[in-house]
Amino acid sequence: MTTPEDTRLLLLYAQIEDVQALLHEIQQEAISVVHHGNMPDAAAQLQDVLKSTEDAAQNILDAATAIQGIAMEDGMAAPVTERLNNEVTRIYEACSFQDLSGQRIKKVLRNMDLLEGKLSNLANTLKAQVGNDVVTPQAAEVTGDAALLNGPQFAEHAASQEDVDRLLKGDINPSTPASQADIDKLFS
Amino acid sequence: MAVDKNMRILIVDDFKTMLRIIESLLKQLGFTNIEEASDGGEALNKLKTGKYDLILSDWNMEPMSGFDLLKTVRATAELKNIPFILITAESKTENIIAAKQAGVNNYIVKPFNAITLKEKLVAVLGNF
Numbered sequence: 001m002t003t004p005e006d007t008r009l010l011l012l013y014a015q016i017e018d019v020q021a022l023l024h025e026i027q028q029e030a031i032s033v034v035h036h037g038n039m040p041d042a043a044a045q046l047q048d049v050l051k052s053t054e055d056a057a058q059n060i061l062d063a064a065t066a067i068q069g070i071a072m073e074d075g076m077a078a079p080v081t082e083r084l085n086n087e088v089t090r091i092y093e094a095c096s097f098q099d100l101s102g103q104r105i106k107k108v109l110r111n112m113d114l115l116e117g118k119l120s121n122l123a124n125t126l127k128a129q130v131g132n133d134v135v136t137p138q139a140a141e142v143t144g145d146a147a148l149l150n151g152p153q154f155a156e157h158a159a160s161q162e163d164v165d166r167l168l169k170g171d172i173n174p175s176t177p178a179s180q181a182d183i184d185k186l187f188s
Numbered sequence: 189m190a191v192d193k194n195m196r197i198l199i200v201d202d203f204k205t206m207l208r209i210i211e212s213l214l215k216q217l218g219f220t221n222i223e224e225a226s227d228g229g230e231a232l233n234k235l236k237t238g239k240y241d242l243i244l245s246d247w248n249m250e251p252m253s254g255f256d257l258l259k260t261v262r263a264t265a266e267l268k269n270i271p272f273i274l275i276t277a278e279s280k281t282e283n284i285i286a287a288k289q290a291g292v293n294n295y296i297v298k299p300f301n302a303i304t305l306k307e308k309l310v311a312v313l314g315n316f
Contacts, residue, residue, distance in 0.1 A: 057205040065212065089216065089302045092209050096299045099206040103248060103277055 027126035030119045043112055046105050048154055057098035064091040191316035193218045195241035200224070200231040200257065201275075202249040206298075210244060210275065213302050217309070218316070228252030232260060235267055242313070247276035247283070255287065262291040271312045275300065 002010075070076070071084035152158075159167075197219055199210045207224045214222055223240075225231035229252040231245065243261065245254035254274055261267045274287055275296045284295055294308040310316065 054203075054205060058208070061205070061208050061212065068216075085216070089213070092212050093299070093301045095205055095209055099201070099203045099209075100277060100298060102203055102205075 023126055027123055030123040030126070040116075043109055044154070046109055046112075048152075050102055050105050053098045053101060057095045060091060060095055064088045064095075191313045192241075193316065194221050195219070195313075196239065197222045197242045197244065198225060198231060198234060198240045200226070200228065200243065200245035200249070200254060202226050202246065206246065206275075210305075213305055216302065217306060228254060228257030228260070231257055235261065235270070236264075240270055243270055243272045244275055245272065247274055247278045247287075255290065258287065258290050258292055273308055273312060275305075 065088075067084060068088045071081045071088070076084075197214060199207055199214075199222060201207050201210070201224075204226075207226075211222050211224070223234065225234055227249040228245070231243070232252070234240070235243070243257075245257055247254040254276065258272055258274065261270060261272060268291075271293045272291070273294045273296060274292050275298065276283075277298045279297045287295055293312045296304060296308050
């Protein structure tokens with residue numbers, strides 16, 4: 001006959017099994033996040049955003065400075081000079097978007113770095129506690145049209161407009177010399 | 189006393205865009221002698237080797253923040269009287285109080301406009 005004490009022990013044992021199963025699941029999730037490139041890729045994407053917005057802001061400021069130069073040229077009517085200068089000032093003020101968005105992105109990158117470290121530590125700790133029999137989950141395979149949704153590429157992997165135009169023209173004639181860089185891009 | 193538009197100004201920010209914006213706005217106001225640094229440490233090196241008349245600095249920079257730069261400037265005999273304006277996204281009351289206690293002359297919150305920059309410069313330097 002099962003005593004109340006036995007019942008409590010069985011319940012406790014069942015709960016311990018549930019906790020162990022949950023630890024396995026957490027460990028698998030942690031490994032997946034750290035090792036399947038989600039975090040490092042996200043960080044790289046954000047770094048690229050920082051760089052490209054900085055480049056864009058510098059280009060805008062170059063153009064604003066050029067306009068200001070034109071506004072100050074001899075022969076320019078004073079009211080026109082004043083209006084141009086006022087608009088150029090507005091451009092300077094608006095370009096501060098890059099500073100503020102850049103600061104936010106840097107903060108996110110710092111937090112992602114901390115999180116990645118903690119997840120790595122967690123995965124290692126759980127491995128030590130739970131054992132080495134956990135199978136590292138494979139990234140889910142994406143097929144069909146969804147596999148074509150790659151998003152913006154980093155500069156070193158992106159095809160140039162020239163590359164695209166050549167491919168669209170079917171210009172893969174062996175007699176047309178292609179540089180090693182062109183070939184590498186097509187195969188990357 | 190008239191403000192010398194040829195005064196030597198040091199602007200400090202880790203974002204190149206912001207350095208460019210502040211420099212452009214200062215030039216629009218007639219100031220021409222402007223130098224840059226990308227963090228407090230670099231700024232401090234420049235300050236120790238040259239004579240500057242005004243410092244405009246961001247707060248959040250690494251390895252040395254603008255706040256640390258302010259405290260160091262105020263603690264250094266040959267630098268302590270240089271007017272210092274913080275231009276920063278830090279807008280909490282505790283930041284402003286800390287900056288005031290550390291000896292900042294004025295405080296501009298980002299995003300800012302050209303009118304605000306001129307107002308604070310006039311408040312620190314006098315009319316121009």
